[in-house]
Amino acid sequence: AIGFGPIAAHLLKQWPVEKFIELGQQLVQRYNARILLFGGPQEVQAVTRIAAQIPNAPIVLCGKLSLLESAAAIRRCAVVVGNDTGTIHIAAAMKRNVVAIFGPTVEEFGYYPYQTRALVISKTLPCRPCTHTGKGLCKIKTHACMQTITTAEVFQAVETMLKA
Numbered sequence: 001a002i003g004f005g006p007i008a009a010h011l012l013k014q015w016p017v018e019k020f021i022e023l024g025q026q027l028v029q030r031y032n033a034r035i036l037l038f039g040g041p042q043e044v045q046a047v048t049r050i051a052a053q054i055p056n057a058p059i060v061l062c063g064k065l066s067l068l069e070s071a072a073a074i075r076r077c078a079v080v081v082g083n084d085t086g087t088i089h090i091a092a093a094m095k096r097n098v099v100a101i102f103g104p105t106v107e108e109f110g111y112y113p114y115q116t117r118a119l120v121i122s123k124t125l126p127c128r129p130c131t132h133t134g135k136g137l138c139k140i141k142t143h144a145c146m147q148t149i150t151t152a153e154v155f156q157a158v159e160t161m162l163k164a
Contacts, residue, residue, distance in 0.1 A: 001034045002027055002158065003073075003080035003096075005087025006050055007043040012104045013083050013134035015146050015154075017050055022151045023081065024054035027158065036061055036077060038070060038087045079161040081154065084134065092116045097161035099154060103145035104130045104138075117164055119157040123148050 004024065008014040027033040035054055037047045041063030051058040061073055071090050074080055080091035081099040088100045092113035100113050102122040106129045112120065122128070127140050138144075 001036050001077045002031075003036045003038055003077035003082075003087070003091065004050075005038050005080065005082025005085050005091075007039050007046050008083040008085050008134065010134035010136075012131060012136060012138060012143070012146075013085065015083055015101045015103070015149060017046065019149075019151050019154070020081075021050055021053045023154055023158070024050070024058065026151065026155055028054060028056040031162070032056065034058070036073060038062065038074070038080075038082075038090075079158055081158060088113050088118075092118065097164060099157045099161060101146070101149060101154065103143070103149075104128065104134050104136075105132065117161065119160065121149055121153055121157055 006020040024035050035058035037051055037060045039047050039062040044062045047060050047062045051060050071094055074091050075094045077096055079097040082088040084102050084105050088098050091098050095116050098113040098118040100120045102120050107120055123145055128145055130139055
């Protein structure tokens, strides 16, 4: 299974949902992967929309599991892909392979997924970092830090982790 943490509490920290959908479709096509979708109760609607567009019956676990149950489910994942949110940090704690997508925040702020095999996908831009927590709006109004990260880049990172 491959875990996704596709929603972020702060919009600035969220890689576009359409790209998570595309990534899920490609992983199912290439690896016949089963996608597990993680998140909190407030994310159920958004994650259900994502799941509806990914083949191979992805499992929506948003709002259904406690923190410990989420950790147990994440432990079953070969790799976990997510925004700079709690899901990737739970995955790191469970020693899973992590592909973390960073936009407005940077690893140097202490949010890097430590003590596990991890790849961070981010863009070097003059406006980064723009916030410590991901709150607020894009100061240059383009959300380039997340918009310019391609599905191909994230797919390649997932492949690297699956082969590791």
